[in-house]
Amino acid sequence: MTHGKPLPSSPAMQPPGDSSIGATLVVCLGLSQLVAWGTMHYLIAVFGRPIGQEMGWSAAFVQGGFSLALVVMGGASALAGRWIDAQGGRAAMMTGCWIGAAGCALLATTTGAAQYLAGWALLGLGMRLALYDAAFAALAHLGGAASKRAMSQITLFGGLASTVFWPLGQALAQALGWRGALGVYALFLLLASGLHLAIPAARVAAHAPRHAxxxxxxxxxxxxxxxxxxxxxxxxxxxxxxxxxxxxxxxxxxxxxxxxxxxxxxxxxxxxxxxxxxxxxxxxxxxxxxxxxxxxxxxxxxxxxxxxxxxxxxxxxxxxxxxxxxxxxxxxxxxxxxxxxxxxxxxxxxxxxxxxxxxxxxxxxxxxxxxxxxxxxxxxxxxxxxxxxxxxxxxxxxxxxxxxxxxxx
CATH class of the missing domain: 1.20.1250.20 (MFS general substrate transporter like domains)
Known part of the structure; x- marks a missing residue:
């Protein structure tokens, strides 16, 4: 068998060097990932069943909305990447939260299949602009190779999204119904958008060294x-x-x-x-x-x-x-x-x-x-x-x- 060449430890796995990325930025991006993952990506696991029961839709159709969001994520990837390359992550990630909030609002007020799918289309665009891919790109432009540790650290926050938002979503649905709970999710996203003000407005590390x-x-x-x-x-x-x-x-x-x-x-x-x-x-x-x-x-x-x-x-x-x-x-x-x-x-x-x-x-x-x-x-x-x-x-x-x-x- 032909083997590839042995490789050193991945830069993403190695202890980082000095970085211009401060703790405040890491915490703000981490919290935004916690909210964005919890309110958008994990939404369907909590609210899928009650939505289907009230609207009389099959589980496959309800889940189809989430699938549509993933298709939109893929289709928007190139445009989102070019936007962050040109202007940094602040505007893109704030916009992602706003679009996600609009998607939650559409789902909360849905009266039929077309509005339901439109809400998920907005959530797909919001996820592409607000989840890990966008955050990683923003950090890379700020710190170059030294951003690796920050990337790993913000995943610690995002990894708790289901732990926080599945029970929270269940409690909100019991208290307010699934429509009211989604309205609260929209509010969370609007508030989380402000966390991205911690990102410098312009790309500051276009000159950052790349790995060999x-x-x-x-x-x-x-x-x-x-x-x-x-x-x-x-x-x-x-x-x-x-x-x-x-x-x-x-x-x-x-x-x-x-x-x-x-x-x-x-x-x-x-x-x-x-x-x-x-x-x-x-x-x-x-x-x-x-x-x-x-x-x-x-x-x-x-x-x-x-x-x-x-x-x-x-x-x-x-x-x-x-x-x-x-x-x-x-x-x-x-x-x-x-x-x-x-x-x-x-x-x-x-x-x-x-x-x-x-x-x-x-x-x-x-x-x-x-x-x-x-x-x-x-x-x-x-x-x-x-x-x-x-x-x-x-x-x-x-x-x-x-x-x-x-x-x-």
């Missing part, structure tokens, strides 16, 4: 096997993330837990994400990102296996939520760090954007596909499907790590 290209030199074509394996890893991880996040509470209910217990257990997902990312920030620099990616792949497979074997017990359901959260949390970081080792960083955006096109499309289909799986195969059958998918992910991660393992002799 991997072996082969700048402009060298990436190995086809690396491109295919990384693409497969990214697609499977993103499909599971979007599909499961939309149905996680429903999967727990399918294991026999009541709605209130399922929401409580689901909080462990966010705690798992946070714990996994803290581990990466503290100790992940000991491993390069390609080898480190084996860990989240194994955690995801282990979580699904636990759910099938002992998910009807309290400890088993809790372990499922925690393991899935930890795996997903670490995978978010390694998925962004691996391209720095695999591809020429001068062409990072172009190459990764092309590789991830299938991921956007399939991620958009994942919530609807899982809704059909739940209807046709039940909760156990859907969990078996996810276990099989996670084992393919683990195999692809292992193949990529083997290609870049240190040569012996």
């Amino acid at each position: 290209a991997p072996a082969g030199g700048p402009g060298a074509a990436p190995a086809r096997a690396d491109t295919l394996l990384y693409g497969l890893v990214a697609v499977l991880a993103m499909v599971m993330q979007t599909g499961i996040s939309a149905h996680f509470i429903e999967l727990l209910r399918g294991l026999g837990w009541s709605a209130s217990v399922a929401v409580t257990l689901s909080a462990l997902l966010g705690i798992g994400q946070f714990t996994g990312r803290v581990w990466v920030v503290a100790w992940g620099h000991r491993y390069n990102a390609i080898r480190l990616n084996l860990l989240p792949s194994a955690l995801l497979a282990g979580g699904y296996a636990v759910s099938l074997v002992v998910g009807t017990t309290l400890y088993g359901a809790a372990a499922f939520a925690f393991l899935y959260g930890a795996g997903n949390g670490i995978a978010t970081i390694t998925r962004g760090a691996m391209p720095l080792l695999l591809f020429d960083t001068a062409s990072y955006g172009r190459i990764v954007g092309a590789v991830l096109k299938p991921a956007f499309v399939l991620s958009a289909a994942a919530p609807v596909a899982l809704a059909f799986a739940l209807d046709g195969w039940g909760h156990a059958g859907t969990l078996w499907l996810m276990l099989a998918t996670s084992l393919v992910l683990l195999a692809a991660s292992a193949a990529l790590a083997r290609r870049h393992a240190p040569r012996r002799g």
Whole structure:
């Protein structure tokens, strides 16, 4: 077998150097990620069922709104990236929160399918302008290579979004109904938009040094096997993330837990994400990102296996939520760090954007596909499907790590 060249530790995993990015900016961006993820991306998991029940829509149609948002995210990526490149992240991310608030308001007042889908289209645009991709780009333009630690730190806040907003959304829905709860979500986004005033108004680090290209030199074509394996890893991880996040509470209910217990257990997902990312920030620099990616792949497979074997017990359901959260949390970081080792960083955006096109499309289909799986195969059958998918992910991660393992002799 032909192996790729062994690689040093990923810059994203290494302890950072000095950075001009202050703690205030990190905290403000972190809090904005907490609110943006909780009010937009995780909205469907809490409100999907009551929306469908009141409007008389199928689960597949309700989830189709979230899928539409993901399609819009993919379609808006290039324009959003050019905007941040030209003007920095402040205006783009504030606008993302405003558009997201408008999307929540449309959902809160929806009277039919067209308005519902329009609300999700706005949420898709808002997510592209306000979630991690935009925040990472804004930090990179401010601090260059020294922004890596800040990027990892803000994911610690975002990783708690489900822990905070699933129980909060459930409580708001019980007190105000799902329409009133979505109105409160819109208000949260309007308030969170002000956090982005901490971002300097102009791009200040266009001159920031870039990391050296991997072996082969700048402009060298990436190995086809690396491109295919990384693409497969990214697609499977993103499909599971979007599909499961939309149905996680429903999967727990399918294991026999009541709605209130399922929401409580689901909080462990966010705690798992946070714990996994803290581990990466503290100790992940000991491993390069390609080898480190084996860990989240194994955690995801282990979580699904636990759910099938002992998910009807309290400890088993809790372990499922925690393991899935930890795996997903670490995978978010390694998925962004691996391209720095695999591809020429001068062409990072172009190459990764092309590789991830299938991921956007399939991620958009994942919530609807899982809704059909739940209807046709039940909760156990859907969990078996996810276990099989996670084992393919683990195999692809292992193949990529083997290609870049240190040569012996």
